[in-house]
Amino acid sequence: MSSIILLCRPGFEKECAAEIASVAAQESLTGFPRTRENSGHVEFALDPSVDASLVVQNFDFRSLIFARQGFVSFVKVDNLPESDRIAPLIAAMSMLPEWDSYEPRISHLLIEAPDNTETEGLTAFLSSFAKPFERHLKDKMHIPAEKGSLRMHIFFLNYAEAHIGFSNVNLSSSRACGIPRLKFPKEAPSRSTLKLEEAFLVLLAAHERAQFLKSGSTAVDLGAAPGGWTWQLVKRSFLVTAIDNANMDTNLMNSGLVEHLRHDGFSYTPKKPVDWMVCDMVEQPIRIARLTAEWICESRCKHAIVNLKLPMKKRFDEVQRCLSVIRAASPDKDLIIRCKQLYHDRDEVTCFVSLEN
Numbered sequence: 001m002s003s004i005i006l007l008c009r010p011g012f013e014k015e016c017a018a019e020i021a022s023v024a025a026q027e028s029l030t031g032f033p034r035t036r037e038n039s040g041h042v043e044f045a046l047d048p049s050v051d052a053s054l055v056v057q058n059f060d061f062r063s064l065i066f067a068r069q070g071f072v073s074f075v076k077v078d079n080l081p082e083s084d085r086i087a088p089l090i091a092a093m094s095m096l097p098e099w100d101s102y103e104p105r106i107s108h109l110l111i112e113a114p115d116n117t118e119t120e121g122l123t124a125f126l127s128s129f130a131k132p133f134e135r136h137l138k139d140k141m142h143i144p145a146e147k148g149s150l151r152m153h154i155f156f157l158n159y160a161e162a163h164i165g166f167s168n169v170n171l172s173s174s175r176a177c178g179i180p181r182l183k184f185p186k187e188a189p190s191r192s193t194l195k196l197e198e199a200f201l202v203l204l205a206a207h208e209r210a211q212f213l214k215s216g217s218t219a220v221d222l223g224a225a226p227g228g229w230t231w232q233l234v235k236r237s238f239l240v241t242a243i244d245n246a247n248m249d250t251n252l253m254n255s256g257l258v259e260h261l262r263h264d265g266f267s268y269t270p271k272k273p274v275d276w277m278v279c280d281m282v283e284q285p286i287r288i289a290r291l292t293a294e295w296i297c298e299s300r301c302k303h304a305i306v307n308l309k310l311p312m313k314k315r316f317d318e319v320q321r322c323l324s325v326i327r328a329a330s331p332d333k334d335l336i337i338r339c340k341q342l343y344h345d346r347d348e349v350t351c352f353v354s355l356e357n
């Protein structure tokens with residue numbers, strides 16, 4: 001039986017399951033979610049009446065909020081022996097009814113595992129498994145093909161069990177487990193800087209980054225101190241107005257590109273519209289959503305990236321409530337809204353909102 005596999009932040013399996021159940025219902029995909037707390041993934045078992053190949057072709061895993069990565073599993077291989085895990089995996093692939101049509105279309109391969117404490121040791125194993133496995137696929141099966149639209153996922157649950165699955169290369173993450181490997185820049189004033197860097201990478205397409213992150217752009221950073229997000233903007237030669245009562249990092253201020261105003265982020269409005277508003281204030285998410293809606297509705301900015309800190313309970317419902325507030329800000333304008341729980345987000349999600357496409 002095939003299933004949709006989603007990789008999420010451990011502890012957020014319930015939210016991830018609620019989301020896939022809701023999206024599946026909208027898309028008439030009959031099935032049911034299976035979750036295990038803190039496992040870092042969710043399995044949505046598809047009813048045998050669902051055409052799994054159509055799901056591979058059309059399902060947009062990137063649009064899910066609580067899943068970093070996703071694919072359709074066609075088979076789970078159990079009892080992989082320590083002595084040779086490659087042969088049983090190859091045998092299981094070759095036995096899939098879809099294999100003959102899929103094999104020439106596999107242009108990308110990802111070897112993945114859930115992000116949980118039980119599988120910590122697996123990461124080292126994955127890289128030692130990857131090399132000989134990739135060599136076998138290349139030499140004996142001509143995978144990856146130069147052209148093709150399929151990504152093959154080998155997803156290890158532990159050393160002895162792995163799912164074999166597929167996704168459309170344009171509709172899933174190109175990064176293993178949907179996690180960008182970012183290095184903390186020593187000069188950045190806070191670790192939060194990685195959240196904005198990841199948001200630019202995951203929530204914007206390459207052409208949007210080139211178009212929307214041009215040097216000389218203007219931005220307002222609400223709740224900016226000590227300056228990790230402002231640092232990302234300054235790195236791209238933006239002119240930034242940083243709003244916060246707390247102190248900003250001195251080196252960042254020495255860049256000459258930052259104006260620091262000790263002002264309340266909820267009442268500050270720029271004299272002239274700016275290209276970007278970013279916001280990382282620790283506040284109720286609905287207040288941040290209303291503030292974002294206000295900025296967009298009054299065209300104070302073209303684009304926004306805002307972080308929503310989630311409550312302890314009903315987190316999926318709360319995110320939906322916030323998104324509908326933002327959506328309602330501009331019913332007659334084309335608004336892009338993308339929202340994701342990023343790898344560097346904890347009990348938070350990050351939204352990109354834009355009036356341009």
Ligand code: SAM
Nearest residue numbers: 190192223225226227228229244264265280281
């Ligand atoms: N993004 C920052 C970085 O990368 O360094 C970290 C921001 S920190 C999580 C939240 C900040 O929001 C704090 O510095 C706090 O002073 C500020 N803040 C909270 N409420 C605010 C408000 N109403 N107006 C302005 N700043 C606020």
